[in-house]
Amino acid sequence: MIDFQRHQVPILRPGFRLQWEPIQNSHVLLYPEGMVKLNESAAQVLLLIDGERPIDDIIDSLAGRFPNVPGLDEDILAFIEVANAQHWINIR
Template identity: 30%
Template sequence: MSETWKPVLSRSVVFRHDRVRGADLLVLPERVVVLQGNAGSIVRLCDGVRDVDAIVAELAERHPDAPLADEVPAFLGRLRKEGWLK
């Protein structure tokens, strides 16, 4: 994965917060993905402006002790492989 990649949701994917469930969701055609843990805070930063390093840096400010440098790029790579991020 290129570190200069600026992830953004694919056109067919909508990010929403479900107040009833108290969960962040990815709404796709004919499917809803419930994001677990802090996944929503990561996806929320995927605006097509920030690159992966900037996303990791912003999250590191909020969660200084978390192992973000490896986990966030891997997570974003999985979403990209699914076709949810471009």
């Protein structure tokens, strides 16, 4: 169940940091209690979460980079929902 609107703006929660980790050969989300190794799709979404860009702009940006991917917007919304539920991001 999505409890946010596409015009809202996601932001990484305080204490969370996204970075490339060469040893993991992937992006990771670091936080005080640990680390989450991200797949490439999750990393592409999180890289666009800057606290200024609304969800619609994130979807449009990724749709421009990956044209003709069916269901891309639903996948992005589903990931944002999971990231919000996991408390990786806040949505304002």
